[in-house]
Amino acid sequence: MPVSLQKTILLLHCPSRRAGLSLIEILMALFILTIAVLPAIGTFSGYYGVATRQMEQEMALKLGEAVVNVLMTANYSLLKDGAIPSLPLNIQTPSGSFAGTLTFAGSYASGTPVTIGKTRYIIGAEVKKIFLAQDITAPHNNALEFSWISPDAPPVPSAGAAPPPPPVATYSCFNDLICLKVTVDFGGAKPIELATFRADMAR
Amino acid sequence: MKKLPNSRKGVALAVVMVFCIAILGLVTVLVFNTRSHRGSHTYQQDASRSLMAATAAMQLAIYKYRVLPSEYYKIHALEMQKNKGTADAAAINALNILKTAWMADFQSDNAGSPAARIKAKIDQSTGGNHSFGVEEFSLVSKTAQGYTRDYLKIRTWGAAGDTRKVLEELIEVRISD
Numbered sequence: 162m163p164v165s166l167q168k169t170i171l172l173l174h175c176p177s178r179r180a181g182l183s184l185i186e187i188l189m190a191l192f193i194l195t196i197a198v199l200p201a202i203g204t205f206s207g208y209y210g211v212a213t214r215q216m217e218q219e220m221a222l223k224l225g226e227a228v229v230n231v232l233m234t235a236n237y238s239l240l241k242d243g244a245i246p247s248l249p250l251n252i253q254t255p256s257g258s259f260a261g262t263l264t265f266a267g268s269y270a271s272g273t274p275v276t277i278g279k280t281r282y283i284i285g286a287e288v289k290k291i292f293l294a295q296d297i298t299a300p301h302n303n304a305l306e307f308s309w310i311s312p313d314a315p316p317v318p319s320a321g322a323a324p325p326p327p328p329v330a331t332y333s334c335f336n337d338l339i340c341l342k343v344t345v346d347f348g349g350a351k352p353i354e355l356a357t358f359r360a361d362m363a364r
Numbered sequence: 365m366k367k368l369p370n371s372r373k374g375v376a377l378a379v380v381m382v383f384c385i386a387i388l389g390l391v392t393v394l395v396f397n398t399r400s401h402r403g404s405h406t407y408q409q410d411a412s413r414s415l416m417a418a419t420a421a422m423q424l425a426i427y428k429y430r431v432l433p434s435e436y437y438k439i440h441a442l443e444m445q446k447n448k449g450t451a452d453a454a455a456i457n458a459l460n461i462l463k464t465a466w467m468a469d470f471q472s473d474n475a476g477s478p479a480a481r482i483k484a485k486i487d488q489s490t491g492g493n494h495s496f497g498v499e500e501f502s503l504v505s506k507t508a509q510g511y512t513r514d515y516l517k518i519r520t521w522g523a524a525g526d527t528r529k530v531l532e533e534l535i536e537v538r539i540s541d
Binding site: 189193196197200201208214215222225229292306307309329332338342353354356357359360361 | 374376380383384388395405415416424427430432465468478482490492
């Protein structure tokens with residue numbers, strides 16, 4: 162075989178060194194890419210986690226507010242005495258409308274778990290008497306008391322004497338007053354806790 | 365065979381470096397973005413708690429009006445006199461004292477007030493720090509053809525952390541002559 166033909170065959174079979182990349186170049190490129198991509202993946206993962214937790218917390222807060230609204234409109238007398246067996250929970254969620262119940266066992270209640278996406282929200286509620294109705298026959302200090310200054314003018318003080326303090330009257334409330342507490346556990350570090358006060362408006 | 369000079373040497377590295385710089389830029393933006401979002405967890409919770417505190421203040425204000433309406437009407441009568449310009453200095457003084465006393469019960473910052481006692485119970489329930497109060501408590505009348513309607517206008521505020529929310533309600537009331 163002539164030498165020129167051998168060279169031609171060799172050139173056809175061997176890839177050109179000029180056309181491609183060297184192994185060292187590829188390895189260096191991969192190494193640099195890895196250094197750059199790994200923190201990026203970590204940051205993306207962290208960012209996704211923060212966004213997810215934020216969304217879950219927001220949803221838990223909205224659910225909590227919705228449950229508080231349900232408790233604010235429930236029959237007061239039955240609610241404070243723990244005599245409500247259950248309350249309907251109709252909540253609009255991003256996944257559609259949710260129809261569940263808030264089942265009471267005395268002053269504690271648990272709601273039907275709400276599942277939105279992959280997260281399960283467990284609702285709990287507590288109705289607690291924080292002020293007791295005043296009892297004339299057996300007065301106590303655990304009633305809510307309002308005070309006001311009598312509009313009647315105080316007696317004119319004699320010359321040189323210090324003016325008397327304005328007369329203050331108090332009114333002790335004859336109603337049990339309650340605190341509504343709602344807890345929504347969504348698997349986060351700490352469940353959402355919301356509490357508000359509800360007064361008896363039946364009078 | 366003549367060897368040509370390799371003009372593409374280092375192109376891959378250059379391309380990779382450009383990609384790396386782009387990725388690092390993206391990472392930097394994301395890191396700062398994530399940091400700025402971290403505080404919003406607390407903000408959301410505080411916003412909801414503020415709303416609950418403002419609701420508590422609203423309940424308290426309505427309840428006080430329901431159990432002590434005549435005490436409020438005394439204030440209202442003096443206020444009407446003042447608005448008509450028929451109130452003397454003593455009446456204006458009495459109005460200021462009565463109104464201050466009426467509103468004092470609604471402010472959770474007033475130690476010993478009903479609002480402060482409620483705040484303590486709410487704080488105890490949630491482990492948070494709430495505060496609330498009533499900004500405005502007034503009777504407004506609307507006169508139209510053949511009728512006059514009276515409304516109780518109550519504006520309350522609630523705060524938790526650095527967040528503050530305001531609630532306003534207009535409740536129709538009937539004032540007997």
